[in-house]
Amino acid sequence: MDDLEEAFERWKDVLELQSKYITALGSYKKDHALGVLRQAVAAGEFRKARQAEAVVQQIEAAMHRLRHYQRKMARRIATIERKAADAAMIRRGEHLPANLLGRMWAGFAFFQRQCPQDVVAKLCRTALTKDARTGENFCHNRYPDRSCADVPSNVTTVDGLMAWLQSRHYMPRRGTPAYAQVTEAFAQVAAASQQQVKSLEESLAALEKGAVQTWKPMMLALMLDDDVAKPILKAAFDDD
Numbered sequence: 001m002d003d004l005e006e007a008f009e010r011w012k013d014v015l016e017l018q019s020k021y022i023t024a025l026g027s028y029k030k031d032h033a034l035g036v037l038r039q040a041v042a043a044g045e046f047r048k049a050r051q052a053e054a055v056v057q058q059i060e061a062a063m064h065r066l067r068h069y070q071r072k073m074a075r076r077i078a079t080i081e082r083k084a085a086d087a088a089m090i091r092r093g094e095h096l097p098a099n100l101l102g103r104m105w106a107g108f109a110f111f112q113r114q115c116p117q118d119v120v121a122k123l124c125r126t127a128l129t130k131d132a133r134t135g136e137n138f139c140h141n142r143y144p145d146r147s148c149a150d151v152p153s154n155v156t157t158v159d160g161l162m163a164w165l166q167s168r169h170y171m172p173r174r175g176t177p178a179y180a181q182v183t184e185a186f187a188q189v190a191a192a193s194q195q196q197v198k199s200l201e202e203s204l205a206a207l208e209k210g211a212v213q214t215w216k217p218m219m220l221a222l223m224l225d226d227d228v229a230k231p232i233l234k235a236a237f238d239d240d
Contacts, residue, residue: 002088002091004087004088004090004091004183004186004187004190005084005085005087005088006084007187007190007191007193008080008083008084008087008088008107008111008189008190008193009080009081009084010190010193010194010197011080011084011111011114011190011193012077012080012081013193013197014114014193014196014197014200015073015076015077015080016073016077017196017197017200017201017204018200019066019069019070019073020200020204021200021203021204021207022066023063023066023070024204024207024208025207026059026062026063026066027063028207029055029059030056030059030060030063033052033053033055033056033059034052034056036048036052037049037052037053037056040052082107083106083107083110083111084107084111085107086100086103086104086106086107086108087104087107087108087110087111087186087190088107088186089103089104089107090104090108090171090172090182090183090186091174091183092174093139093171093172093173093174093179094139094141094144094171094172094173094174095174096141096171097141098141098142098169101141101166101169101171105162105166108162108186108189111189111190111192112189114192114193114196115189115192116192116195116196119188119189119192119195122188123157123158123159123185123188123189124157124159125157126157126158126159126181126185127156127157127158128151128155128156128157128158128160128161128181129177129181131177132151132161132176132177132178132180132181133150133151133178134150134151135147135148135149135150136148136173136176137172137173137176137177137178137179138165138168138170138171138172138173138176138178139170139171139172139173140168140169140170141169141170141171142169148168148170149168151164152164158181158182158184158185159185161178161181161182162182162185165182
């Protein structure tokens with residue numbers, strides 16, 4: 001396993017920590033809602049009691065779905081491992097068999113969708129260097145003897161270059177400026193997992209101290225199924 005594949009595989013840690021955080025957050029919020037429910041009943045505030053009961057039921061239903069989700073975690077982790085191996089094929093450059101290009105780009109897109117917006121925005125802002133624009137940087141892996149076109153003038157960023165490469169079925173040649181810029185973009189997407197791991201670890205530590213509102217993990221719903229994560233996040237971060 002090369003270093004890039006290993007870096008992509010660290011997204012497994014994000015998935016596992018997200019699941020752990022959502023479980024802890026759901027338990028915390030359920031206990032809080034049960035406390036509100038008991039106090040409201042004791043005070044005769046039945047409207048407030050019904051609201052608290054609805055929150056408890058919502059969280060219990062989401063926690064049931066989460067337990068079902070967690071039983072399938074091994075399969076989801078295997079998906080991350082497979083996508084990591086696919087994305088890391090960028091390292092093979094002009095030597096990658098043409099029939100694997102689709103898998104490679106799909107692997108990269110899988111991880112790019114998990115990234116914070118600032119990482120994606122950086123790729124969209126990173127200028128394509130002049131020496132990365134010439135056709136000598138590229139190879140048509142299905143027809144390696146063919147010459148490749150220069151990058152058109154309307155493609156100005158690394159993100160744009162990758163989209164153009166996909167449309168032309170080109171790969172960057174190893175050792176070229178284009179290869180350096182594309183593999184750096186892949187590495188940035190792979191490394192973004194560590195930002196998420198750090199944030200999740202900090203949030204778990206804060207949750208243990210009862211400080212739920214210290215961080216709102218909006219990225220959680222991206223790797224966990226929406227019907228698992230969003231009800232618990234909504235109950236936790238809506239105003240009581």
